[in-house]
Amino acid sequence: MKVFEKANAFYQVFERKGGPAKEATHYCPGCGHGNIHKMIAESMEELEITDRSVFVSPVGCSVFGYYYFDCGNFQAAHGRAAAVATAIKRTNPDSIVISYQGDGDLAAIGTAETIHAANRGENICVFFVNNAIYGMTGGQMAPTTMIGQRSTTTPQGRIETVHGNPIKMAEMLATLPAPTYIERVAIGHSKHIMKAKKAIRKALKIQAEGKGYSFVEIVATCPTGWKMDPVMSRDWLVDDMLEYFPLGVLKDESENTDEGAWDRVCAEFEPDTVNAYINRMKSPLDGNEPHTLNHDLQCKFAGFGGQGILTLGLFLSQIGMRAGHHVSWFPAYGPEMRGGTANCSVNVSEQRIGTPLVDHPNVLVVMNQPSLDLFEEEVSDGGTIILDTTVVEGRPKRANLNVVAIPASDIADEVGTAKVANVVILGALCAATGSFDSEFAMDTLKKVIKKKTLIDMNMSAFMRGYDYVKNGE
Ligand SMILES: Cc1ncc(C[n+]2csc(CCOP(=O)(O)OP(=O)(O)O)c2C)c(N)n1
Ligand code: SF4
Structure with missing residues (x-):
C-alpha cells in the first residue's frame, strides 16, 4: 500500500508568529509557490539532506518559507538571497543551501547578486519562481512580465518600446562558463510537474556531490496578480508564457564535473598569515608587552576632501592594528575628490568589533565648520572633540565634552606644509585620549608612510600636536 503524506522536510503544522497554527500555507488558491515548495521538500526527504539543508527565503510572497520548511532557515533582504546563500555555504560547506x-x-533588485553568484559558480541551488509579476505587493510589472501583460504599473499592457522585453534569466546565465546546471521547467500540467520535480532533485543532488551551481527557473502561476482564476491562469501559463519562456535544459555539465570539484572550504583562520602585514611592521619597540588600551576608541573624523581626513583614520587604524587591537576603518567619500566633504569612522578596541559604523563617537575630529555643525550632537557624553581652529570658527556648544582646540593647519604650515595638519591632529588625539604614547605612534608612522623623504616632516607634525595638548605649546 502506498501512503501519501506530507514530506518530513515540512513542519507537520505550520505555526505562525502572532497567529494560530495552520494546516495550510498562506498562498492563494492556484499559486505556484505551494506546489514548488512541495517538490523541494520531497526532494530533500528523498535525498536525505533535510537535516543539513538551509532554505533562504526571499522578500516576496514566499517570505514565510521558514514557517514551512523544517530545516535551517534564513530570510534574506530583498534580492540578496544568492549573496546570503553564498555566505552560508562557504562558512558551512557541508550544508545544502537553497x-x-x-x-x-x-531579476530586478537582485540582478547583480544573481549574476555574480552564478559567475563564481557557488555550490548552491537557486530556485527561481518566474510568475511574471510582483505578487506580494499587488501585481506590479516584473522583469519577466510578458509583452501585452497588464499589471498595476502597466495598465495598458507591457510595451516593448516603453518597458523593454521580458528577461530570460536562464538563457542569460547559461552564457556564463561557471554554472553547472541550468534548466527551465514549469508547473502547468502534470507532465510539467514531474519534470520540474526531477530538475529540482537533480540540482540538489549536484550540490550534495560538490558539483557546483544550479539554477532552475520554474514558470509558475500567480492567479491573484494576473487577475485570473486558477484554471485560466494555468492555461495562460501553458499557452502564452511557455511560448516566450521555452522549457528545457540550457546547460548541463554535471556529467563532466568531478565530485567535490566545486567544494570550497574556507581556510582555517591563521593569525600569522592574516596578520603578515602586522608582523612586517613589528619592531624591537613592540617587545612582548601587549599594549593595553585605556578605553575603546570610537572615532569620527570629518572635514573637507583633501585635508587628509581618510588618511588620518588610516594612520590611527594602523597604530591600533600594530598594537594588536581590533580595528575598523570605514570611509565615506563626498562626491568630489577635493573640496567636497569627507568623513571616516574608526574603531579601535580590545574586543571584536560588531559594526564599523560609529553613530556616537567618543572622539570627534572636525576640520571644517560644517562637520562641527553636523556631528557635535552625536558625540557621546564626556567625549572629546578636537577641532582645527585655523579653519573652524565656531566652538562646541555642549558643556559635557572635552574640547581640544588646536590651530592644526597653522602648526602644519610652520612645520612645512598644511598637508600634515592631519598628523598634527593625530598627535593631539594620542595625547588627549592617552591611547598611544608618542614613541609607539611615531614608530608606526615611520613604517607606513611610503615617501621616506616626508618622514621627518610628519614626525615634527605629530610631536607638535602631541606637545600642544600635553604642554600647551
Ligand atoms: C528593499 C525593498 N524594496 C521593495 C520592497 C517591496 N517588495 C516586497 S515584495 C516585492 C516584489 C516581490 O515580487 P517577486 O519577487 O516577483 O515575488 P512574488 O511575490 O511574486 O512571489 C517588492 C518590490 C521591499 N520589501 N524591500
Ligand atoms: S499573490 Fe500570487 S504569488 Fe502571491 S500568494 Fe497569491 S498567487 Fe501566489
Missing part, C-alpha cells in the same frame, strides 16, 4: 526567489527579487 536560494529561493521570485522574479522581482531575483
Whole structure:
C-alpha cells in the first residue's frame, strides 16, 4: 500500500508568529509557490539532506518559507538571497543551501547578486519562481512580465518600446562558463510537474556531490496578480508564457564535473598569515608587552576632501592594528575628490568589533565648520572633540565634552606644509585620549608612510600636536 503524506522536510503544522497554527500555507488558491515548495521538500526527504539543508527565503510572497520548511532557515533582504546563500555555504560547506526567489527579487533588485553568484559558480541551488509579476505587493510589472501583460504599473499592457522585453534569466546565465546546471521547467500540467520535480532533485543532488551551481527557473502561476482564476491562469501559463519562456535544459555539465570539484572550504583562520602585514611592521619597540588600551576608541573624523581626513583614520587604524587591537576603518567619500566633504569612522578596541559604523563617537575630529555643525550632537557624553581652529570658527556648544582646540593647519604650515595638519591632529588625539604614547605612534608612522623623504616632516607634525595638548605649546 502506498501512503501519501506530507514530506518530513515540512513542519507537520505550520505555526505562525502572532497567529494560530495552520494546516495550510498562506498562498492563494492556484499559486505556484505551494506546489514548488512541495517538490523541494520531497526532494530533500528523498535525498536525505533535510537535516543539513538551509532554505533562504526571499522578500516576496514566499517570505514565510521558514514557517514551512523544517530545516535551517534564513530570510534574506530583498534580492540578496544568492549573496546570503553564498555566505552560508562557504562558512558551512557541508550544508545544502537553497536560494529561493521570485522574479522581482531575483531579476530586478537582485540582478547583480544573481549574476555574480552564478559567475563564481557557488555550490548552491537557486530556485527561481518566474510568475511574471510582483505578487506580494499587488501585481506590479516584473522583469519577466510578458509583452501585452497588464499589471498595476502597466495598465495598458507591457510595451516593448516603453518597458523593454521580458528577461530570460536562464538563457542569460547559461552564457556564463561557471554554472553547472541550468534548466527551465514549469508547473502547468502534470507532465510539467514531474519534470520540474526531477530538475529540482537533480540540482540538489549536484550540490550534495560538490558539483557546483544550479539554477532552475520554474514558470509558475500567480492567479491573484494576473487577475485570473486558477484554471485560466494555468492555461495562460501553458499557452502564452511557455511560448516566450521555452522549457528545457540550457546547460548541463554535471556529467563532466568531478565530485567535490566545486567544494570550497574556507581556510582555517591563521593569525600569522592574516596578520603578515602586522608582523612586517613589528619592531624591537613592540617587545612582548601587549599594549593595553585605556578605553575603546570610537572615532569620527570629518572635514573637507583633501585635508587628509581618510588618511588620518588610516594612520590611527594602523597604530591600533600594530598594537594588536581590533580595528575598523570605514570611509565615506563626498562626491568630489577635493573640496567636497569627507568623513571616516574608526574603531579601535580590545574586543571584536560588531559594526564599523560609529553613530556616537567618543572622539570627534572636525576640520571644517560644517562637520562641527553636523556631528557635535552625536558625540557621546564626556567625549572629546578636537577641532582645527585655523579653519573652524565656531566652538562646541555642549558643556559635557572635552574640547581640544588646536590651530592644526597653522602648526602644519610652520612645520612645512598644511598637508600634515592631519598628523598634527593625530598627535593631539594620542595625547588627549592617552591611547598611544608618542614613541609607539611615531614608530608606526615611520613604517607606513611610503615617501621616506616626508618622514621627518610628519614626525615634527605629530610631536607638535602631541606637545600642544600635553604642554600647551
Ligand atoms: C528593499 C525593498 N524594496 C521593495 C520592497 C517591496 N517588495 C516586497 S515584495 C516585492 C516584489 C516581490 O515580487 P517577486 O519577487 O516577483 O515575488 P512574488 O511575490 O511574486 O512571489 C517588492 C518590490 C521591499 N520589501 N524591500
Ligand atoms: S499573490 Fe500570487 S504569488 Fe502571491 S500568494 Fe497569491 S498567487 Fe501566489
